[in-house]
Amino acid sequence: MRSARAMVAPLALAQFICSYAGTAMNVAIAPMARDLHTSVFGIQATITLFTLTMAALMIPGSKLTDVWGRKRxxxxxxxxxxxxxxxxxxxxxxxxxxxxxxxxxxxxxxxxIPPIYILITVVFPDVATRAKWFGVVSGAGALGAATGPLIGGVITSLLSWRASFLLQVLVIGWIIVLIRRLPDPPRPGPAPRFDVAGALLSAAGLLLVVLGVLQTSTYGWGAARTDFTVAGHVVIPAGGVSPVWPVLALGALTLAAFVLHLRRTERKGREPLLHLRLFGDRAANLGLGTQAVQWLVMQGMFFVVAVYLQDALGYDAIRTGLVLTPATAGILVASAVAGRLARNRTQRTLVVGGFVLTLAGMVLLLFLAPSGFLGTVPGLLLGGLGLGTMLTASVNLVQSSFPDRDQSDISGLSRAVSNLGSSLGTALAGSVIVSAAHPGGRPYAASLSVLVVVAVLGLVLAILLPRGAGPSP
Incomplete structure (x- = not known):
């Protein structure tokens, strides 16, 4: 047990710091813009580019674990x-x-990020034990995303935004020391050649899709809210079709070309970036769908509540982070008991139950949040419990559906889907808030209602999972 903890602790810490980095900068945009002699838009563009780079390279990065080795x-x-x-x-x-x-x-x-999930899958063959450690890592990721604004706000207020980055450097150095004796079971078979063309197509396709999703906050989903310009020339005037759709269409076409490339590569007997057999497992496909919805709902819910508290109630970053504590506590509690739950319930049951709890929490938020801080506690706590329960179960279900030889492929695909869900959650919530911000509108209620509808769709996907999917031992 002690050796297992020693192995998983640095992996969980690495997932925490990545998730923390994705949200901590949001509370330091103004001082960063001032110190770097740039605009708020410049800092926001940097944050967006970080998201794009990570999402676009997740599948190629995962495949490199087969070429270089997981630990390397x-x-x-x-x-x-x-x-x-x-x-x-x-x-x-x-x-x-x-x-x-x-x-x-x-x-x-x-x-x-991909090696974190691959190593846990191949080192712990028992489903319940694997669920326990997936719970630790997933909980660390959710904790990092939830506490990023709070920790980042405290560090920025007391010291500087630069200290927040230095803290990341220290944590990364500590992780490198901790993983010196990390086990790395050999991958079956020889190391494959890296599919460069596939990597370029997948990266370009995912980049365009994520970029299109992120642009919804600026241009909206329907008519463009403002002019879309390229090199100073207005390509789509305000009121025309949102440029989001051409970008998404181009991304979809690029991903279609990626799939055709994979098919041709497999027919030639070469090693593709991603094996198409991954999409032949119904349970895994539905599990990937529930993963995307879960991250969309989580990031969207955190975003809506944070904007509501700061914009409508005038909370600062530190108070906002404290109000989100019940959700963080719920995620941590659910993640802590993930192994025990996996011994007594199938992964399908846990995913369905998680969606039910999350939906109940979001409905409570919708009706009780206007009453103030105490009104947010029941909804955030229930939502956190539900998210923590199903995040772990979905990851376990998807990763456990494939043998060791496919772990690099499915880990990269799983992380890419989760990143896409995260990006869509913030963009969707933000675009609805902007659209409903007219006089007399209820932007926060509208955005939360849209997230409830999405969560219902996620519940439908969970119910469609084959009975017994992800069986408990």
């Missing part, structure tokens, strides 16, 4: 991430910040 890939990702955080902490201007935070940290995240 993890260490390379940690080193790149640490260098990026150090560069960001010392950045004199926006250009260096983009290189450090958006590029090096983004590439580092794409290299180190």
């Amino acid at each position: 890939c993890l260490v390379a990702g940690l080193v790149l991430y640490g260098l990026g955080a150090l560069l960001a902490a010392l950045a004199p201007g926006l250009g260096v910040m983009i290189v450090g935070n958006a590029l090096l940290e983004g590439v580092g995240s794409a290299l180190m």
